[in-house]
Amino acid sequence: MSFEGNPTEFLKGLFARAVEVADPMLCVPAALPRRPEGRVLVIGAGKASARMAEAVESVWGPQEGLVITRDGYARPCRGIEIIEASHPVPDERGLAATARMLDLVSGLGEGDFVLALISGGASALLVQPAGDITLAEKKAINSALLSSGAPIDEMNKVRKHLSRVKGGQLAAASHPADMLALMISDVPGDDPAFIGSGPTVGDSTSVAEAVGILDRLKIDLPSSVRDVLASGGGGVLPPGAEKLSRVENRVIAAPSQSLEAAAELARSASVEPRILGDAIEGEAREVAREQAAFALRIRDSLKRGDRPVLLLSGGECTVTRRGDGIGGPNAEFALALALALDGEVGISAIACDTDGVDGAADVAGAVIDPTTLARARHLGLDPADYLARNDSHSFFAALGDQVVPGPTLTNVNDFRAILIQPAEE
Known part of the structure; x- marks a missing residue:
């Protein structure tokens, strides 16, 4: 598996693998x-x-x-x-x-x-x-x-x-x-x-x-x-x-098994995985800011030729409703992460619920890349306003960046992955 040329498809593949290993058709018969x-x-x-x-x-x-x-x-x-x-x-x-x-x-x-x-x-x-x-x-x-x-x-x-x-x-x-x-x-x-x-x-x-x-x-x-x-x-x-x-x-x-399966897939693609934990809790936008700061520090430390780094985490973030939008903790994490990264080159991410349902919407979550904010503003969208209204699903729907797998038939909590690539020059 490779991400060259399409980091977000690579991240979607990692999410699919995390869901696959939690399929009850695999884990129930063995138990x-x-x-x-x-x-x-x-x-x-x-x-x-x-x-x-x-x-x-x-x-x-x-x-x-x-x-x-x-x-x-x-x-x-x-x-x-x-x-x-x-x-x-x-x-x-x-x-x-x-x-x-x-x-x-x-x-x-x-x-x-x-x-x-x-x-x-x-x-x-x-x-x-x-x-x-x-x-x-x-x-x-x-x-x-x-x-x-x-x-x-x-x-x-x-x-x-x-x-x-x-x-x-x-x-x-x-x-x-x-x-x-x-x-x-x-x-x-x-x-x-x-x-x-x-x-x-x-x-x-x-x-x-x-x-x-x-x-x-x-x-x-x-x-x-x-x-x-x-x-x-x-x-x-x-x-x-x-x-x-x-x-x-x-x-x-359990979530840890899915994170490890994604990490193994990343290693096979010459990406260095770092699992931050499978039990991370907190307000989605605050967790996003913390992980964005960590990702930026890693990005600054990477040199040309270094292996890309993948930050993996699970758990269950929450959202305190402040507006009347349509959202969920994973999409809100992704939107807050995009805002905190502010278009930093070389960083892409995915945040999805493994049950295929983020909040009450039949959408697992969303992907972001360095172009997310620029594409949104080109369409006349204000990302900060969407975040303030808890309207993250509408934001990513407008961009075509939602992840919609349909019923996954399993549920091992949230899956978050941030891919950090070294500078090309």
Whole structure:
């Protein structure tokens, strides 16, 4: 693989490789045990869950089960029922499907086996509000959290304590059946308790922490939510709970694997990869400025004949909504990066979400190169204004620089790559 003459196509190839190695058809079969005797029930939720179910049936054959995935991410299964629902804001379809899933697992007993397939996106797709919280109220809080700029772990802490299914409660409903949960991680640190808000994992966070987060973010709470929090939350289980004693949780794909696969591909093209980390968090535009400054320092240190350098990073950046534009953390990172680099020769970059969805748009992200700002201004676009309005997707759509792979059927978080070439003279 080479990037000579077309750095952005090289970067798109790296992104494609990062997605490829996280394909559930590769990682699920390797993690499956021999199919147990007796009744087996397959359940799951998340953007990768339907592809995971497809992978299970490729090994075990048709199975009984129910999986909830995002609109457009369904896969053909011979036995497992696949239901599509709304993401990132939950809807009635997710609510009804989650109720059906709880009914399915509640009838299990000793000797039965549950295979749970969990990936990022399960937080919004597994919907069963605690207490008297309505779906409309749950959606309003979810939207407020998404617009607040809060990191994913804080959002999940709140979601758990307002739910009947998160924080180990789905696994508890399956007790005393045995359960194996296979997970594809989209969270910094790959903690199973935070992947999809941990429906099969006990949790040590407290209601007080959730209240503190909501207070700090100044999110208005209806009386139903206040009542649930005042009563101790929705029933999150501690890690050592007896009803979780028959559960094994296993992470089978993670951002670090995708970054390393991209790094290996870069090495094969005589590019020096430097992995900055797979758990980078923070405001997208601020992370972009930091990485731009680092890239510029490297650019200044390179001499003619040196190998190009590739900065790779993953994690989950956030966006605090200040305007009414259409954007997402990856496109916002790319736009802020372009502004910070200010057309520096020899630096190109890509920022995409591996699930193919950046924010709420069916766009993975965007690419930039030294001509990005000049081309935009030639079209009469003001890049700084687009950034101020959180309208990064519209900006890159106008330039034709969006990355739109369609449903990738997996989800191992953000992928960012900055290619730095030495001077030609």
